[in-house]
Amino acid sequence: MQNTRLNNLFDAIATRFGQWFLNPWRRLSLLIISLLLGFFLGNAVSTTAGQEGVLDIVVAGFLVLLTEITSRIFYSRSFLERRSLLIDSLNLLKVGFIYSLFLEAFKLGS
Numbered sequence: 001m002q003n004t005r006l007n008n009l010f011d012a013i014a015t016r017f018g019q020w021f022l023n024p025w026r027r028l029s030l031l032i033i034s035l036l037l038g039f040f041l042g043n044a045v046s047t048t049a050g051q052e053g054v055l056d057i058v059v060a061g062f063l064v065l066l067t068e069i070t071s072r073i074f075y076s077r078s079f080l081e082r083r084s085l086l087i088d089s090l091n092l093l094k095v096g097f098i099y100s101l102f103l104e105a106f107k108l109g110s
Contacts, residue, residue, distance in 0.1 A: 021085055034089035038096025045097075046104045063097075070094045 021027050049059045074091040 027085060030085070031089055031092050035092040035096040038093035038098075039100045040096075041093070042097040042100025043104065046101060067094050067098060 021030065045059070045063065049056055070090055071094070074087055074094075
């Protein structure tokens with residue numbers, strides 16, 4: 001890519017944004033927000049998919065596929081060498097999502 005002013009501006013913004021999340025408290029707060037967002041998404045998906053009852057099997061298969069792809073990305077050998085904030089937050093989003101689905105299953109079972 002050419003070295004234009006716009007490209008330099010985007011590079012500077014990206015590096016400053018990356019350096020902003022190097023602070024451990026900001027990183028932890030972003031990871032907690034990701035976990036809670038996953039919990040919220042799990043509750044929302046379970047209530048809306050269960051409401052109509054038309055595409056329950058398709059939605060469940062799609063969600064299992066997404067969680068397995070996320071697990072494959074997070075637990076691969078190349079990831080263990082480098083820890084990315086995006087992959088960490090995606091994994092905690094998955095953990096919150098699965099946790100909320102387990103809680104919904106316990107609510108339905110009792």
